[in-house]
Amino acid sequence: MSEANSLRATSTDAQDYVRMPAELSRPDKHSAITKAAAEMFLAEGFERASLDQIAHRAGVSKQTIYSHFTDKQALFRAICAELTEKLTIPLRKPRKAGADLASILIRLGEDTLATMLHPAALDLHRLVLSAAARFPDLGRTAYEAGVERMISDLAALLVQRSQLRDGLAQPISHAQARRMAEQFIGMLRGFHQVRGLLGMPAIPAGERKAYVRSCVEMLLRGVAPA
Numbered sequence: 001m002s003e004a005n006s007l008r009a010t011s012t013d014a015q016d017y018v019r020m021p022a023e024l025s026r027p028d029k030h031s032a033i034t035k036a037a038a039e040m041f042l043a044e045g046f047e048r049a050s051l052d053q054i055a056h057r058a059g060v061s062k063q064t065i066y067s068h069f070t071d072k073q074a075l076f077r078a079i080c081a082e083l084t085e086k087l088t089i090p091l092r093k094p095r096k097a098g099a100d101l102a103s104i105l106i107r108l109g110e111d112t113l114a115t116m117l118h119p120a121a122l123d124l125h126r127l128v129l130s131a132a133a134r135f136p137d138l139g140r141t142a143y144e145a146g147v148e149r150m151i152s153d154l155a156a157l158l159v160q161r162s163q164l165r166d167g168l169a170q171p172i173s174h175a176q177a178r179r180m181a182e183q184f185i186g187m188l189r190g191f192h193q194v195r196g197l198l199g200m201p202a203i204p205a206g207e208r209k210a211y212v213r214s215c216v217e218m219l220l221r222g223v224a225p226a
Contacts (some may be wrong), residue, residue, distance in 0.1 A: 030068055032058040038079050042123050046076060046131040046138070073138065076131070080142045083124050086115060101167030102216055104157070105184070109212035112150075113188050117196045126197065147185065154181035167220050180219060187215040 036058035040049040051072060055062045069075040089111070096103070115121060132139030155177035162168040162177070172180070190211070196202065203211075 029058075029060060029064060033060060033065055033068060033075070034079050034082060037075050038120075038124070041076065041079070041127055046072075046127065047134065051075075073135070076138060077141050077145070079124070080128065080138075081145050083121060083146070086121075089115070101158075101161045102220060104161075105216045105219070106213055108154075109184070109188055109215060110209060112185075113192060113208060113212060116189060116193055117202055122193075122196045125193070150185055151178060151181045154184065183222075184215060184219050187218065188212065 033054065037049070037054045040054050040057060043049070044053070049072075051062050051065055054075070055065055058065075065075070069078065099107075128139060128142045132142070155174065158168075158177040158180055159172060159174060162170065162172040192202065192208070192211075202208070
């Protein structure tokens with residue numbers, strides 16, 4: 001029996017006597033499990049890390065993990081989703097009243113790039129890349145929950161602002177907005193993320209701010225008909 005099928009079978013048995021409402025409502029248990037899982041996945045890799053190891057590190061029973069997640073892949077997806085929440089915080093931050101599109105994009109770009117270069121984000125990026133070749137569905141899940149969500153949220157912002165003629169001379173289509181969002185996120189990453197993944201020091205904060213501003217200028221200057 002495969003590990004995934006074994007886990008599902010054991011999960012069904014375990015849930016019969018441990019899946020209690022109080023258990024599912026304990027956010028501290030959930031956080032402890034995802035934190036321990038992230039640490040074990042990074043240390044051992046997705047395939048080698050076991051639920052027994054994760055349970056031990058989190059200080060919970062394996063049955064407690066079953067009460068929160070159906071299997072190891074679901075746990076991995078949850079970790080990706082939590083990181084995505086952090087990565088997309090800049091898009092959800094309250095915007096200063098009266099701020100124009102350029103100012104919003106500069107702030108967004110600075111926050112997003114800083115988050116991308118955070119050690120935890122770089123570690124998870126390495127983990128996803130190492131697991132994606134063997135488990136393509138995990139790669140797709142990570143992409144859809146991460147980059148795809150960022151592109152969609154940013155595209156919606158660009159369409160909205162274009163309708164107000166804020167930074168853009170005329171309303172843009174959804175297709176144009178998605179292309180612009182992809183370009184902007186791609187420019188932000190540039191070689192900064194590559195340096196981080198290879199363990200090289202980041203450029204000074206001042207240079208990074210100037211880089212983000214130049215990305216915003218290029219984005220708004222280069223709008224072309226769809």
